[in-house]
Amino acid sequence: MTGKNGHTPRLIAPGGTIGILGGGQLGRMLANAGSAMGYRFVALDPTPDCPMGQVSRQITAAYDDEAAARELAAQCDVITYEFENVDAGVAAMLTKEAYVPQGSALLHTTQHRLREKRAIEAAGATVAPYREITSVESLAQAVSELGLPAVFKTATGGYDGKGQWVIRSADEIEEAYATLSKAGTELVLEQFIPFQKEISVIAARSSNGEIKAFPAAENIHVNNILHLSIVPARIEASVAEEAERLAVAIAEGLGAVGLIAVEMFVTEDGRLFVNELAPRPHNSGHYTMEASKTSQFEQHIRAICGLPLGDAGLLTPVVMVNVLGQHVEPTVARLSIRDEAAEDLGVTPKLHLYGKKDAVKGRKMGHVNVLADSTEAALRWIEESGIWNEENKSRKV
Ligand SMILES: Nc1ncnc2c1ncn2[C@@H]1O[C@H](COP(=O)(O)OP(=O)(O)O)[C@@H](O)[C@H]1O
Numbered sequence: 600m601t602g603k604n605g606h607t608p609r610l611i612a613p614g615g616t617i618g619i620l621g622g623g624q625l626g627r628m629l630a631n632a633g634s635a636m637g638y639r640f641v642a643l644d645p646t647p648d649c650p651m652g653q654v655s656r657q658i659t660a661a662y663d664d665e666a667a668a669r670e671l672a673a674q675c676d677v678i679t680y681e682f683e684n685v686d687a688g689v690a691a692m693l694t695k696e697a698y699v700p701q702g703s704a705l706l707h708t709t710q711h712r713l714r715e716k717r718a719i720e721a722a723g724a725t726v727a728p729y730r731e732i733t734s735v736e737s738l739a740q741a742v743s744e745l746g747l748p749a750v751f752k753t754a755t756g757g758y759d760g761k762g763q764w765v766i767r768s769a770d771e772i773e774e775a776y777a778t779l780s781k782a783g784t785e786l787v788l789e790q791f792i793p794f795q796k797e798i799s800v801i802a803a804r805s806s807n808g809e810i811k812a813f814p815a816a817e818n819i820h821v822n823n824i825l826h827l828s829i830v831p832a833r834i835e836a837s838v839a840e841e842a843e844r845l846a847v848a849i850a851e852g853l854g855a856v857g858l859i860a861v862e863m864f865v866t867e868d869g870r871l872f873v874n875e876l877a878p879r880p881h882n883s884g885h886y887t888m889e890a891s892k893t894s895q896f897e898q899h900i901r902a903i904c905g906l907p908l909g910d911a912g913l914l915t916p917v918v919m920v921n922v923l924g925q926h927v928e929p930t931v932a933r934l935s936i937r938d939e940a941a942e943d944l945g946v947t948p949k950l951h952l953y954g955k956k957d958a959v960k961g962r963k964m965g966h967v968n969v970l971a972d973s974t975e976a977a978l979r980w981i982e983e984s985g986i987w988n989e990e991n992k993s994r995k996v
């Protein structure tokens with residue numbers, strides 16, 4: 600069988616070497632999971648002693664350095680990536696000269712919101728009504744068709760709410776266009792979905808075509824950065840099942856290999872709109888590290904190496920809370936001594952730190968998986984710890 604990416608699937612047995620473009624926290628957690636399985640790892644990352652480089656070998660070079668990518672290919676049996684903005688030239692070279700089971704087609708699709716939306720629709724899922732924007736006139740026209748509020752986004756390069764403008768009044772059209780068009784990429788306007796909840800489902804598809812989805816996570820963002828993932832999500836079972844079915848359909852429809860994270864909005868009446876995709880491990884899947892029979896990182900490695908996928912079932916309710924720069928000190932202090940509140944609530948907090956040097960405010964430095972008998976108990980521990988007071992104050996849900 601040859602995948603859509605043109606490679607014949609190969610079995611990369613434990614003992615083989617896996618190369619990762621990008622050596623941030625996702626690479627580090629992939630390397631930790633894969634090392635336990637017997638694989639060796641090489642990171643390609645421009646930052647010396649990057650999070651992954653602390654637990655694996657590292658080639659220190661820019662992401663668009665083709666010679667360095669070729670060196671990575673020479674040292675490895677299989678190549679994957681931990682971020683989606685892989686340089687197109689490097690991706691094309693690697694797919695020719697190395698084994699990249701994920702191919703470059705999926706990257707090409709998910710690097711661009713308009714291409715991504717068309718692919719999601721082709722897989723049978725619904726996205727927020729949208730228009731491609733090419734001029735200030737077309738923005739005004741789209742606003743009159745889709746109504747306000749509406750969310751104006753750059754088609755490429757956005758993350759954590761960057762490259763976006765929520766247009767609430769027609770007075771903002773000119774300024775919004777002037778600001779976002781500076782990025783020089785294509786633009787898209789989306790109808791604002793008055794969602795009740797945001798959820799995500801991470802599916803894995805192996806190079807052999809096997810697919811499994813993790814249970815849906817309920818995600819709470821503060822200042823556009825993920826704050827909490829609550830699992831099981833507090834939604835109807837039928838909605839969770841439909842979300843998992845859609846993620847599988849998208850993984851299948853896009854011919855994904857490896858993980859694909861599917862972010863969705865849930866409306867009051869239980870409808871699902873797919874917001875965006877990420878073809879890699881996702882922050883909202885970090886809960887799987889202790890709460891699932893197989894973690895998202897192990898699953899990604901299984902998928903790209905052609906091993907059978909692991910059981911994606913949940914072992915325990917869990918809430919994942921992100922540790923940003925401002926939370927590092929209080930979290931480390933708290934979890935370095937006996938925690939009687941945790942004992943009383945019957946929760947087990949598991950701290951993960953990524954080895955980043957500068958604890959800048961808002962920067963993702965680690966996370967805590969709070970295992971508990973109920974997500975309520977886990978949420979109570981997070982609240983009572985006082986570490987995330989700012990987030991508790993500003994979050995809506
Ligand atoms: N069409 C929309 N309707 C309502 N809220 C939206 C819409 N698009 C984005 N948002 C809000 O903005 C957040 C960030 O948007 P997203 O497209 O996921 O970009 P990013 O790449 O920054 O994660 C979403 O998680 C959601 O809370």
Ligand SMILES: [Mg+2]
Pocket residue numbers: 862875
């Ligand atoms: Mg998003």
